[in-house]
Amino acid sequence: MQLNREELIKAYQGMCRIREFEDAVHEEFASGALPGFVHLYAGEEASAMGICLNLNDQDTIASTHRGHGHCIAKGCDSKGMMKELFGKKDGICGGKGGSMHIADLTKGMLGANGIVGGGPPLTCGAALTFKTKKTGNVAVCFLGDGASNQGTTAESINMASILKLPAIFVVEDNGYAEATSSDYSVGGNIVDRGKAYGLHAEKVDGTDFFAVHQAAKEAVERAKNNEGPTLLHVKLSRVYGHYEGDAITYRLDEETKDIKDNKDPIKIFKRKVTESGLLEESQLEEIEKSIKKEIEEAVSESKEAKYPVESDLLTDVYVKY
Amino acid sequence: MQLNREELIKAYQGMCRIREFEDAVHEEFASGALPGFVHLYAGEEASAMGICLNLNDQDTIASTHRGHGHCIAKGCDSKGMMKELFGKKDGICGGKGGSMHIADLTKGMLGANGIVGGGPPLTCGAALTFKTKKTGNVAVCFLGDGASNQGTTAESINMASILKLPAIFVVEDNGYAEATSSDYSVGGNIVDRGKAYGLHAEKVDGTDFFAVHQAAKEAVERAKNNEGPTLLHVKLSRVYGHYEGDAITYRLDEETKDIKDNKDPIKIFKRKVTESGLLEESQLEEIEKSIKKEIEEAVSESKEAKYPVESDLLTDVYVKY
Amino acid sequence: MSKKTFRESINEAIKQEMRRDENVIVLGEDVAGGAGTKGDQDAWGGPMAVTKGLAPEFGRERVIDTPITESAIIGTAAGAALTGLRPIADLMFVDFMGVCFDQIFNQAGKFRYMFGGKAVTPLTIRTMYGGGLRAASQHSQCLYPIFTHIPGLKVVIPSNPYDAKGLFVQAVRDDDPVVFFEHKMMYDDEGEVPDELYTIPFGEANFTREGKDVALISMGRTVNLCNQVADEVKKDNISCSVLDLRTLSPLDEDSILEAVDETGRVIIVDESSPRCNVATDISALISDKAFSSLKAPIKMITPPHTPVPFSPALEDLYLPSADNIKKTISNILN
Amino acid sequence: MSKKTFRESINEAIKQEMRRDENVIVLGEDVAGGAGTKGDQDAWGGPMAVTKGLAPEFGRERVIDTPITESAIIGTAAGAALTGLRPIADLMFVDFMGVCFDQIFNQAGKFRYMFGGKAVTPLTIRTMYGGGLRAASQHSQCLYPIFTHIPGLKVVIPSNPYDAKGLFVQAVRDDDPVVFFEHKMMYDDEGEVPDELYTIPFGEANFTREGKDVALISMGRTVNLCNQVADEVKKDNISCSVLDLRTLSPLDEDSILEAVDETGRVIIVDESSPRCNVATDISALISDKAFSSLKAPIKMITPPHTPVPFSPALEDLYLPSADNIKKTISNILN
Numbered sequence A, B: 001m002q003l004n005r006e007e008l009i010k011a012y013q014g015m016c017r018i019r020e021f022e023d024a025v026h027e028e029f030a031s032g033a034l035p036g037f038v039h040l041y042a043g044e045e046a047s048a049m050g051i052c053l054n055l056n057d058q059d060t061i062a063s064t065h066r067g068h069g070h071c072i073a074k075g076c077d078s079k080g081m082m083k084e085l086f087g088k089k090d091g092i093c094g095g096k097g098g099s100m101h102i103a104d105l106t107k108g109m110l111g112a113n114g115i116v117g118g119g120p121p122l123t124c125g126a127a128l129t130f131k132t133k134k135t136g137n138v139a140v141c142f143l144g145d146g147a148s149n150q151g152t153t154a155e156s157i158n159m160a161s162i163l164k165l166p167a168i169f170v171v172e173d174n175g176y177a178e179a180t181s182s183d184y185s186v187g188g189n190i191v192d193r194g195k196a197y198g199l200h201a202e203k204v205d206g207t208d209f210f211a212v213h214q215a216a217k218e219a220v221e222r223a224k225n226n227e228g229p230t231l232l233h234v235k236l237s238r239v240y241g242h243y244e245g246d247a248i249t250y251r252l253d254e255e256t257k258d259i260k261d262n263k264d265p266i267k268i269f270k271r272k273v274t275e276s277g278l279l280e281e282s283q284l285e286e287i288e289k290s291i292k293k294e295i296e297e298a299v300s301e302s303k304e305a306k307y308p309v310e311s312d313l314l315t316d317v318y319v320k321y
Numbered sequence C, D: 001m002s003k004k005t006f007r008e009s010i011n012e013a014i015k016q017e018m019r020r021d022e023n024v025i026v027l028g029e030d031v032a033g034g035a036g037t038k039g040d041q042d043a044w045g046g047p048m049a050v051t052k053g054l055a056p057e058f059g060r061e062r063v064i065d066t067p068i069t070e071s072a073i074i075g076t077a078a079g080a081a082l083t084g085l086r087p088i089a090d091l092m093f094v095d096f097m098g099v100c101f102d103q104i105f106n107q108a109g110k111f112r113y114m115f116g117g118k119a120v121t122p123l124t125i126r127t128m129y130g131g132g133l134r135a136a137s138q139h140s141q142c143l144y145p146i147f148t149h150i151p152g153l154k155v156v157i158p159s160n161p162y163d164a165k166g167l168f169v170q171a172v173r174d175d176d177p178v179v180f181f182e183h184k185m186m187y188d189d190e191g192e193v194p195d196e197l198y199t200i201p202f203g204e205a206n207f208t209r210e211g212k213d214v215a216l217i218s219m220g221r222t223v224n225l226c227n228q229v230a231d232e233v234k235k236d237n238i239s240c241s242v243l244d245l246r247t248l249s250p251l252d253e254d255s256i257l258e259a260v261d262e263t264g265r266v267i268i269v270d271e272s273s274p275r276c277n278v279a280t281d282i283s284a285l286i287s288d289k290a291f292s293s294l295k296a297p298i299k300m301i302t303p304p305h306t307p308v309p310f311s312p313a314l315e316d317l318y319l320p321s322a323d324n325i326k327k328t329i330s331n332i333l334n
């Protein structure tokens, strides 16, 4: 644990912000206030934060359908995101993208993605830019266990391998792709796949922020030292269903209980930092409170914000047409 | 070497037939008599024959753009094939398919394929039919080192793995995909990839008919015993260029010479069977002569055969429309 | 005969065909749901529960949950079709065609031709299309014009539960590869649907309204919009026929020309993007073959040339509307 | 100015743009050729040698041979474009779109819209289309209607070496994703091409012939067929205009309507499959917007609704021909 106080606070803030955001979306969706197709990241916070705290605004991430956590960890504005989810004009994408297409290029956030396996090829592209321009940056790709089977993932890992791109593939294995277990869908295993394509690959405990942070740190160093790409197989759990509305009948209640009780990365982090005396309980509660307020405001502001109008319909398709 | 005399003769006949066929196509193309886009299999004969001698007409193969050898090994009629290459109505596909689309479903030959990586998914399909109908057959897929990178290949290997399909993926690694070396394009290595997706995988010397035959035999047995799919990484060389017309400047002359002198599977086979006294030289020469005649006839008959006519233009698109 | 939803109608079609023919199998992501889990082994039946109940009845050998690998899904189905099964593959959202189109258009769709007429590929691909669910740019497209463009494929697009069952059964029994388009906003639509098996032949469009002033030609969900408009403008003494194309490939040219002949005025309503879409296809057919019957320009009502917006406010503006159709009717009548 | 082939014209455009702008890179299968081999490190320049000579001049950092993984190629190019490079990705044959279309139409083509106008994706995809090489069903398709259908993409299709250079330079400099179609039978076509850099703006069609009896509208290789026919029928006192669309998206509607206005009779020649293609798109546009100028049915000359045959005998019958155009001209004049 080589993180300083400030970094630990940032980590906790980020994880809490993600959790609060997702809990709020869960409620607003259930009440019918929030439209669309939403996939919540709650339970996986240590991955996004453990990775992204090693990155700067010029480093990039490519994300997934389950992207809110990655966006927040990479520094996207939570209010702009919430407005986007509500389809409002002040949303981070003008209301045109919604949950699955949140992006903020100024933060190096290259977009959530509605296509499973859509992000890996794009990650090679960002990494190629960094390599070509010798910027010293790194391009990270988040993908799920389900996406690890998609052909685009294999192609991209190979491309990154042979071009020695500064890229990191973070396979967030939450045990399920929709209602299908990764035990069923993933032939062989994910770390071996990374190695078989020539990457440095390792398995990481995704409930432990510190483990993710350390593995990511080493991966970023390798990338920046031109030692090639890394694959991290991050084992973690999602709290909610695949998407909002999922009855989660494929999961036994005791498994969900176990996830909440024993695999919650925020609880685990909190215990670690308080038990070791790195941060005090009161400090953490302060953070929790202020984040709670931030997200409550995000929701209420989003509800009041204006929708885009007819003149917005035809814009933003081309730079020039 | 557990093959009997008859099998050895069949093997030699098949390899010679492929070589003669390809040599003839090479000449006819160079002279301008033969149209289209042709990729020759000469030099790789031990793979097609070593595999296909373990299969019956109900077992299937899916092939590639370099498909003539696979077709002949699986029992397609060499004259029908030659007529097809000449675009004649009596061709095996009525002249509609040409070199890259030769198929004969009655022989379990599911088609050459113009799309690199097109065959692996189809192979899973044939294997699924066998599994569903419990026919006890096996589905084989030939693909190149270049195709081993294609996403469809990874997807198919995974699909075969998790559904435990009776499938065999034969990666014919001739060292090149077009003008690109497999040393460059293949990150990691092919056998490890197979294993990482949960397959039995091994490397095989593709200049040695007996090695291929043995590995294939074991793979077929595994498939038929419901022990899951196999990947064979068969190392071999192509004699000619990527396609006819390729100046092969990416290969040094000494490499081509080495291929012809030391990696010719037909020469190697011939030496082995004569030295060990399994077959006599004269017998082999008899075979060579009769095959030569067969192919000469195929060419001359093809040249004389009729082209399809206007009334053929609109047929064969749908069963019913 | 009883009232069934669009969802139930397709579910029943699949079930009954699976009972009738053991070669029929279903495969796709979570077509059962629950594979490898400790929970419900019929957890989903696809994201819209259309295939729910199949796994318990037919077993996982015939109702196959797959990894998220659409090329392998479609390719497996195509290869299985080529070798003796009648697979129903689930592409889920048609927007995912981009990761597997090769297996559809270069493989399944061309086998028969490339192999000189010797292949039979009885493959059915089910897929969801269209806007209205606030599912944004990558989950709301129509894309059927792309499939219609490809020789060797058949394209089916029912507008109601009755047609859905009859056309689906035909798709399964058909010996050519069929892409079956289901509008994601129609699954709860209800209609009378016979309990027994029946087929509706491909290439036979259906006049859902008769009329003599204007012909509204459409497909899938927007047929209902046209029906609604036809009923509404009656009170203004405007008589519209509505032609439901039912299948885009093959296309019932005769019924289209008949509709033109009877009215001389045509509006084509198509939810797909406006360039090179089905509306242009029908319009061009009419200009070519029924030019002299035309009394007015052929009008097309489609979304604008933009991706599908997420915001409900924009998506409602994006989609073809009854208002828009009515305005166009009164324009071409004047 | 000097005589150059279509191949040389594109090669020169790429070279000069790479010299001018260090952000321009080229990637694809064997765009140099020879990667990892002991032989020539500029062995191919693509299968048609269009990119030959680039690797020696610009090095392998900017001329990147890739594995055969089109999704990764296009996606890498798209991601690079999104982050500051101007990649030219080689899709080789457009028939291969089926393994990578998602990265083109759901990713690159929608970034800007989905991200609310904040993304710029200056990506150029080069690709070969069309028949005539006896390359059979999977290597002879046109498929540009599919790309034209997709909002967010631009589609460029030059008919001669001069246009090829000017349009290619515009494609590279353009801030939107462009798919650049090169007919595989045109690489040896010659024409006068300036040595210096110049651009031809998108959305400006070109009248290659003026005429007042019939307008022939076309794109890419078939423009030359139209030119030839226009010249030949002159001796029968038939005056044809020929409009070369140059870009299919954006489309120069004004020039199309002008062509209709001046002639009242239109024939659209399009090598792509007949359903939902560019011919139907243009025809529908005309019926909608220039109906009253029409003196005859709008005719379309396209191949039949079949895959492209291999046999030279069939392929020659399959492709649009001068004879066919001439017959159609005399039909609509009577």
Ligand SMILES: Cc1ncc(C[n+]2csc(CCOP(=O)(O)OP(=O)(O)O)c2C)c(N)n1
Binding pocket: A039, A065, A066, A114, A115, A116, A117, A143, A144, A145, A146, A147, A148, A174, A176, A177, A178, A242, C029, C068, C070, C092, C096, C099
């Ligand atoms: C190409 C494609 N196929 C299928 C889907 C539908 N889909 C959305 S999320 C998902 C499951 C993804 O599983 P995983 O990669 O493990 O991510 P997780 O949802 O567990 O975070 C599926 C099948 C899609 N969006 N894109």
Ligand SMILES: Cc1ncc(C[n+]2csc(CCOP(=O)(O)OP(=O)(O)O)c2C)c(N)n1
Binding pocket: B039, B065, B066, B114, B115, B116, B117, B143, B144, B145, B146, B147, B148, B174, B176, B177, B178, B242, D029, D068, D070, D092, D096, D099
């Ligand atoms: C999807 C696709 N991409 C590219 C091509 C062009 N192409 C044809 S063969 C070939 C090389 C294939 O290499 P490999 O798989 O090693 O087979 P080999 O030619 O060596 O037998 C390429 C790139 C293609 N036909 N299909």
Ligand SMILES: [Mg+2]
Binding pocket: A144, A145, A146, A172, A173, A174, A175, A176, A177, A178
């Ligand atoms: Mg998952």
Ligand SMILES: [Mg+2]
Binding pocket: B144, B145, B146, B172, B173, B174, B175, B176, B177, B178
């Ligand atoms: Mg090879």
